[in-house]
Amino acid sequence: MFLAVTEEAKELTINSSRKGLHGTSRPATRVTLSFPEEPCASWVIADSVGNNGHLMNVIVCVKQIPDPAAPGALDAGTNTLKRDGKLVIDDSDMYGVEMALQLVDAAGGGEVNLVSMAPNSETSGMRTALAMGAAKGVLVSDPALQGSDALTTAKILAAAVQKLGGADLIIAATESSDGYTGTVPEQMAEVLGLPSVTFAKKVAVDSGTLKVDRQTESGYDEVTCPMPAVISVTAGVVEPRYPSFKGIMAAKNKPIDEVKASDLGVTPVGWEGAGQKISGVAQAEARQAGEIIEDDGEAFGKIVGFLENLKVI
Numbered sequence: 001m002f003l004a005v006t007e008e009a010k011e012l013t014i015n016s017s018r019k020g021l022h023g024t025s026r027p028a029t030r031v032t033l034s035f036p037e038e039p040c041a042s043w044v045i046a047d048s049v050g051n052n053g054h055l056m057n058v059i060v061c062v063k064q065i066p067d068p069a070a071p072g073a074l075d076a077g078t079n080t081l082k083r084d085g086k087l088v089i090d091d092s093d094m095y096g097v098e099m100a101l102q103l104v105d106a107a108g109g110g111e112v113n114l115v116s117m118a119p120n121s122e123t124s125g126m127r128t129a130l131a132m133g134a135a136k137g138v139l140v141s142d143p144a145l146q147g148s149d150a151l152t153t154a155k156i157l158a159a160a161v162q163k164l165g166g167a168d169l170i171i172a173a174t175e176s177s178d179g180y181t182g183t184v185p186e187q188m189a190e191v192l193g194l195p196s197v198t199f200a201k202k203v204a205v206d207s208g209t210l211k212v213d214r215q216t217e218s219g220y221d222e223v224t225c226p227m228p229a230v231i232s233v234t235a236g237v238v239e240p241r242y243p244s245f246k247g248i249m250a251a252k253n254k255p256i257d258e259v260k261a262s263d264l265g266v267t268p269v270g271w272e273g274a275g276q277k278i279s280g281v282a283q284a285e286a287r288q289a290g291e292i293i294e295d296d297g298e299a300f301g302k303i304v305g306f307l308e309n310l311k312v313i
Helices: 091-107 124-132 150-163 184-192 245-251 270-274 299-309
Strands: 010-020 029-035 056-061 064-066 087-089 110-117 136-140 169-173 196-206 209-215 219-226 229-233 256-259
Touching (some): 056 091, 091 110, 091 124, 091 169, 091 196, 110 124, 110 150, 124 136, 124 245, 136 150, 150 184, 150 256, 150 270, 169 184, 184 196, 184 229, 196 219
Parallel strands (some): 056 110, 056 169, 136 256, 169 229, 196 229
Antiparallel strands (some): 010 029, 010 219, 209 219
């Protein structure tokens, strides 16, 4: 129900009980899913992780975007968003960084690392996350990546995760503020062959088991799954800390390994990998002014007639 899996499999049962908006319980559900029999070399994990004094390693996907406070602009040649100049960390990813730092603290130690994909060797947004407390990062910066779709992005970030040696937990935002596809975390999980839990509003780790309150339209689901795993967190899951002056200064010397798509063995990428192009961009039509009805005591009849014409009633 909440997992992306590969074809080779052993059976795994996940119990999920659903909570309503006011804490009312709904019938529990049991879901049987499949996972590889043996963990691959990249995903060696201790028998007990989290809350037992063992080190915990977390990787956070950090998207660097044009400053939302500045007017956006499109490249005339490609009809894509211009990403020249300094980029900033997407606000939604700061929740993931903070969540990772808190989980590592709760585990009694470990490390938070970053992966990012951005043009022009841009690291400003990553430096913000490093100033918050992350240890190091991998930046994938390559002109060949221009035009990449969500799936190609997921493949690139998954390869960057593997370059870091994997982790006990991979955290991403639910969606980015400049793309809004909302699919990259789940696609990463499928590429990596890991379970995925989306829309996490509360996260805890207990003896190697991930426990998540998953936000839904009507309340939340209580979900447990094995680790390593990939999760996407909602805004408000935690309150991100402000980087301290000491953290900002330390971030300047923290390592960021820059690589290209070819270094990660991911092909094809960019427009070729996406198999699409943006053929044109046009201004949206201006909204026409609505009709103003002055109430003379019979205005309700005009409103009813208007709704009848729209076949609403």
